[in-house]
Amino acid sequence: MPQKVIAGQIVEVDAEGYLSRPEQWNRALAEALAGVLNLQLTDAHWKVIEFLQRDYRERGAVPGMRRLNKVGGFATKDLYALFPDGPIKKAALIAGLPKPASCV
Amino acid sequence: MNAPAPDRIRKVSIIVSRGTLDGVYPGLIMANGARMEGIEANLFFTFFGLYAVLKGFQDKLRIATVGNPALRVPHAKGAPLPTLLGALPGMSAFATWMMRREMEKLDIPPVSEFLEMIHDAGGHIYACKATVDMFHLRPEDFVPQVDKVLTVGEFYELSAGAQIIFT
Numbered sequence: 001m002p003q004k005v006i007a008g009q010i011v012e013v014d015a016e017g018y019l020s021r022p023e024q025w026n027r028a029l030a031e032a033l034a035g036v037l038n039l040q041l042t043d044a045h046w047k048v049i050e051f052l053q054r055d056y057r058e059r060g061a062v063p064g065m066r067r068l069n070k071v072g073g074f075a076t077k078d079l080y081a082l083f084p085d086g087p088i089k090k091a092a093l094i095a096g097l098p099k100p101a102s103c104v
Numbered sequence: 105m106n107a108p109a110p111d112r113i114r115k116v117s118i119i120v121s122r123g124t125l126d127g128v129y130p131g132l133i134m135a136n137g138a139r140m141e142g143i144e145a146n147l148f149f150t151f152f153g154l155y156a157v158l159k160g161f162q163d164k165l166r167i168a169t170v171g172n173p174a175l176r177v178p179h180a181k182g183a184p185l186p187t188l189l190g191a192l193p194g195m196s197a198f199a200t201w202m203m204r205r206e207m208e209k210l211d212i213p214p215v216s217e218f219l220e221m222i223h224d225a226g227g228h229i230y231a232c233k234a235t236v237d238m239f240h241l242r243p244e245d246f247v248p249q250v251d252k253v254l255t256v257g258e259f260y261e262l263s264a265g266a267q268i269i270f271t
Contacts, residue, residue, distance in 0.1 A: 065140070065221060066211040076224035085142025103133055104212045 001093070007032035018023060018092070025096030033094045037083075045082050049095045052088075062092045062100040081102050115144040115266035117259070122271070123152030125165040125200055129207075131271045132156075132218045139225035147222065147267065148259055150232035154239065157231055157250050162215045167199040175199065216247065223249040226261075230254045 004013050007028045012020040016034075030049065030058055034041045041049075051072045055063045065088065068074045079087040088100045116138050120131035131147060138145040155161045169175060169190035178181040191193065204214075213221060223229060231246060231253045243253065254262075 064211050065136070065225075066213050066217075069221075076221050080139075080225055086140055088140060102210070103137060104210065 016099060016101075019096040021032055022096050029096070030094050033096075037090055037094070039083065039090070039094070042082075044078070045091075045094075047073070048079065048082060048091050052095045052097060056095075056097050061102070062088065062097050064088070064102045064104050066099070066104065113138075113143055113265075113267055117146045117148060117263040117266040117268045118149045118157060119150060119270045120153035121151050123155040123165060124168050125203060126167055127271070128153060128156045128165055128215060131269075132215070132222065133212075133270075134269065135227050136218065136222050136225065139222065139227050143266070144266070145227040146230065147224070147227060147261060148230045148232060148254065150235050154231055154235050154241070156215055157219065157229065157246050158241070159245060159247055162219070162247060165200075166196045167203055167216060169195040169199050207241075211223070219247065219249045230259065230262075232256070232259075 002013055002015070003010050004012075004017075009024070009029060011024045011029065014020055014066075017033075017094055019029075019043040031041055034045070039045065048068075051068070051074070052062060054073070055067070061085070063072070067078060068079060068088070069076060079091075092098065116134070117136050118131045118138075118146060120128055122128065131153075135147045137143040149157050167175070169185060170187050172190070173184060175185050175190070177185050185195075212218070219229065228251050229249050231241075231250055232255050233255045235241075236253050246253075254256075
């Protein structure tokens with residue numbers, strides 16, 4: 001597994017930069033990962049990140065857009081505004097979760 | 105020497121020409137998937153594909169149980185459904201109900217909701233002018249997510265730099 005120094009920590013990442021070991025995740029790391037994507041995390045971003053992490057813990061999969069709409073209560077438009085050009089991929093990466101594996 | 109890595113896809117124009125449930129969904133999934141990858145997406149509905157954007161019809165699309173030799177019962181690896189049985193009343197509705205139920209389990213939205221999702225994701229949705237004229241339709245017959253009725257020339261113009269995908 002390739003290692004990378006992010007926010008002063010050595011973490012394991014996969015070829016696309018997703019954390020390989022979710023237990024290495026913390027908030028400082030999330031801020032740094034967001035910075036690489038040119039994003040500055042606000043409370044609205046954190047709500048999405050925390051929902052993804054909670055849902056992943058409960059169901060073992062990164063939720064798709066419809067679940068974010070219906071269960072998370074996030075509108076599609078808002079998600080694209082918060083995480084432009086790939087909301088779930090970007091939010092999952094910042095949340096320390098694997099790359100989303102669903103088609104929808 | 106290695107060839108340079110091909111450039112990533114930046115824009116797609118997806119044409120939906122069929123009006124069966126299985127004719128419409130692949131285009132919707134591809135358009136939504138494009139937006140989720142940061143790819144610009146235009147959806148163009150033509151001929152019977154237009155029913156996916158017609159008010160009152162878009163959530164009534166069905167699977168064809170006649171002339172569909174790949175359709176098997178009671179599951180995907182079962183026996184082929186003979187055409188004569190496929191023609192029985194209710195068969196198409198039943199097959200459609202089965203597929204919708206499986207899609208619901210995978211969180212694949214109904215057509216109306218899927219189009220809203222694609223529209224809210226910044227995808228553009230167009231209807232084909234030739235078909236609109238042929239079917240005697242008016243702009244108010246379409247769901248509000250339809251941006252415009254386009255001629256084929258306009259379609260090519262807005263597809264500049266895009267990969268064109270016909271479904």
